[in-house]
Amino acid sequence: MWGRADRDKDAQFAAFVTASYPSLCRTAYLVLGDHHAAEDVVQSALVGLYRRWSKVEHADGPGPYARRAVVNAAISELRRPHRRHEAAREVLPEDADSGLDPASRLRDEAVLTALRDLPPGQRAVVVLRFVEDVDVATTAATLGVAEGTVKSQTAKALATLRGRLAPTHLPAPSAGPAGKARP
Numbered sequence: 001m002w003g004r005a006d007r008d009k010d011a012q013f014a015a016f017v018t019a020s021y022p023s024l025c026r027t028a029y030l031v032l033g034d035h036h037a038a039e040d041v042v043q044s045a046l047v048g049l050y051r052r053w054s055k056v057e058h059a060d061g062p063g064p065y066a067r068r069a070v071v072n073a074a075i076s077e078l079r080r081p082h083r084r085h086e087a088a089r090e091v092l093p094e095d096a097d098s099g100l101d102p103a104s105r106l107r108d109e110a111v112l113t114a115l116r117d118l119p120p121g122q123r124a125v126v127v128l129r130f131v132e133d134v135d136v137a138t139t140a141a142t143l144g145v146a147e148g149t150v151k152s153q154t155a156k157a158l159a160t161l162r163g164r165l166a167p168t169h170l171p172a173p174s175a176g177p178a179g180k181a182r183p
Contacts, residue, residue, distance in 0.1 A: 009053055009054065012053070012057065013049075013050055013053050016062050016063075016066075017046060020062075020063065020066060021042065021046075023132070024042045024045070024046075024066060024067070024070050025038055025039060025042050026131070027067065027070055027071065027074075027127055027128070027131065027132055028041045028042050028070050028071075028073075028074045030112075030115060030123070030127040030131055031071060031074035031075065031078070031120070031123055031124050031127055032074050032077060032078065033112070033115075033116040037074075037077055038074070041070055041073045041074050041077055042070055044073055045066060045069035045070045045073055046066070048069055049062060049065060049066050049069060052065075064138065064141070064142065067128075067132070067134075067142055068141075068142045068143075068144075071124050071127075071128065071142055071143065072143075072144075074120075074124070075120045075121070075124055078120040079120065110164075110165060111161075111165065114160075114161050114164040114165055115127075115161070117160075117164070118157050118160060118161070121143070121145075121153055122153050122154075122156055122157035122160070123157070124143060125139060125143070125150055125153040125154050125157060126154070126157045126158075126161070128142060128143075129150075129154055136150050136151060136154075
């Protein structure tokens with residue numbers, strides 16, 4: 001028989017899922033680059049979370065636990081042999097009502113492509129730090145690595161992204177007075 005405690009647990013879990021599902025899916029998608037795989041990863045993480053709900057809800061809270069489970073599962077999925085040979089090049093579906101002009105859509109697609117080309121660890125760090133707005137310490141705890149690792153992975157990832165996204169069509173800086181380049 002279901003008791004009041006079980007109903008309360010289910011209601012709390014359902015409220016958490018309702019509030020967190022979009023963010024967890026976005027995180028998984030940005031790490032994986034595939035909407036369907038992202039939803040699968042999130043579903044698996046939520047099943048594990050439900051099984052541990054009583055412990056998790058009273059510890060650090062379900063949010064950090066769920067985020068860590070999703071990111072770890074997404075990284076594991078990327079490392080699976082069948083994923084290594086697939087080029088995950090799914091782009092966000094075009095939405096006529098999005099209000100984005102074609103240049104913005106191309107820029108967004110370029111960013112997503114560059115993000116997907118990063119190694120899994122760097123990609124996870126960038127998603128957590130800059131999409132989910134998670135600090136260095138929490139990112140380190142989420143990924144189970146040292147803070148220094150998060151910082152170095154962030155620096156490497158940002159350098160790679162800057163290199164891939166740098167406008168190559170801009171003219172070189174023109175020479176200023178006395179032949180010196182302008183800043």
